[in-house]
Amino acid sequence: MPSIHLIGDNAVVRPGKIVCLGRNYVDHIKELGNEVPDAPVIFIKPSTSILADGGEIIIPDYSNDCHHEVELAVLIGKTGRNIRTETAFNHVAGYGVAIDLTLRDVQSRQKAKGLPWEIAKGFDTACPLSDFVPAAAISDPHNLTLTLTVNDTLRQNGNTGLMMRQIPQIIAEISAIFTLEAGDIILTGTPAGVGPIVSGDKVTAKISQVGELRVTVA
Numbered sequence: 001m002p003s004i005h006l007i008g009d010n011a012v013v014r015p016g017k018i019v020c021l022g023r024n025y026v027d028h029i030k031e032l033g034n035e036v037p038d039a040p041v042i043f044i045k046p047s048t049s050i051l052a053d054g055g056e057i058i059i060p061d062y063s064n065d066c067h068h069e070v071e072l073a074v075l076i077g078k079t080g081r082n083i084r085t086e087t088a089f090n091h092v093a094g095y096g097v098a099i100d101l102t103l104r105d106v107q108s109r110q111k112a113k114g115l116p117w118e119i120a121k122g123f124d125t126a127c128p129l130s131d132f133v134p135a136a137a138i139s140d141p142h143n144l145t146l147t148l149t150v151n152d153t154l155r156q157n158g159n160t161g162l163m164m165r166q167i168p169q170i171i172a173e174i175s176a177i178f179t180l181e182a183g184d185i186i187l188t189g190t191p192a193g194v195g196p197i198v199s200g201d202k203v204t205a206k207i208s209q210v211g212e213l214r215v216t217v218a
Contacts, residue, residue, distance in 0.1 A: 002050040004185075005131040006075065006094050013075075016184040018045040018127055019174050020071075020100060024164050024189025028069075031192050040165060040173045043117055045100075045187075049126040057125045057197070057217045063103035066217075068197050069190035070148040070156050070205040072141065073098035074167060075132045076184040083175040088168035091180065094132030095141060097205050097213040098187050099148070101126045104196075128205070129185070130213040138209055142166055145208040146191060150201050158191025160207075165189075 004013045022041035023034055051057065059066045077093025100121070107120035138144070141160060148156040165173070170188060174180065197203060197217050206212040 002047055002052070004050070004075070004129065004183075007131055007133050013183050015047040015050060016181050017178070018047065018049065018185045018187065019178060020045060020121070020187040021165065021170055021189050025158065025162050025191045026164060027158075027162070027192035028190055028194065031194070040170070042174065042177070043121055045122045045127050048124060049122050051125040051128040051215060053128070053130050053213050053215070055125065055128065055215050057101065057128065057203075057215055059199075059217065060103065060123050063106050063120075065103065065105040066197055067102045067104045067194045068148055068150065068155065068203060069100040069102060069194050070146050070207075071098045071100050071187045071190050072144060072146065072160055072207055072210070073129060073132070074171075074186040074188060076180045076186065077182050079179065079181045080175055081179040083172050083180065085168040085172045088171040089135070091171060092135045092167070093182070094134050095138050095210050096132040097130040097207045097211055099128040099203065099205050099213065099215070100187055100190060101128070128213055128215045130211050133210055144210060146206070148193070148203065148205045150195075150197060150203055155195055156191055156193035158193070160188070162191060163189060
C-alpha cells in the first residue's frame, strides 16, 4: 500500500482517492482540440497508481502513446462534504508535485466509444507523486511555476495562475459530489506542452516553492 509524506510531520499518511480535474488550463484544452467545459471534468485514479519520487514508470503493453502532464497536487487534511469556497483552504494540508500519466491512444479510443477513461489514467505507476509541503509554507498557490523536462529538454512551462478553476472552487465542486476525506489528493490540471514519453526517458517535474519529482521510464 503506498503512503505519502507531509514534510515536517512524522505521521504516515495513507492516501485515499485521487480526484483529478481535467481541462483546467485553456492552452492545454486548445492543444488537444477539446471544447472548454461548462462544468468541471472529473475523473479518479486509484491510490495504487501512486509512484514515489525516484520510481520507474511502467507503460502498459496495451498502449503505444503515454503522455506526461505536470500538475499541482492538493492534499486534503480535513474531511468535508459540500465545502464552501470561503472555507475550502481550511481543508488543505499540503501541496505536492504530480505527473498525471495518460495513455493518449487508449483515452482517445475510449472517448470515441463513449466509455470511461480509467484504463488510460489509473494504471499502476500512472501517478508519480512527490512529498507534500505544508499548506502554510505556500503563500499563494495560484502563483506557482510548473515545469516538466524530458531528458533535460523543457516540455511544459506554465503557472497555476492560469487555472480556469482555482483551488477553493475545485474543492467546493468536488466535495459536492464526493465527500473529501483526510488523505485524499486532488490533481488540479495541467498547462500546455504535454507529450509522449518512451522507455529510457528521464522525466523531471518541478513546481516553485513546492519541490520536484524525478522518475524514469522502464
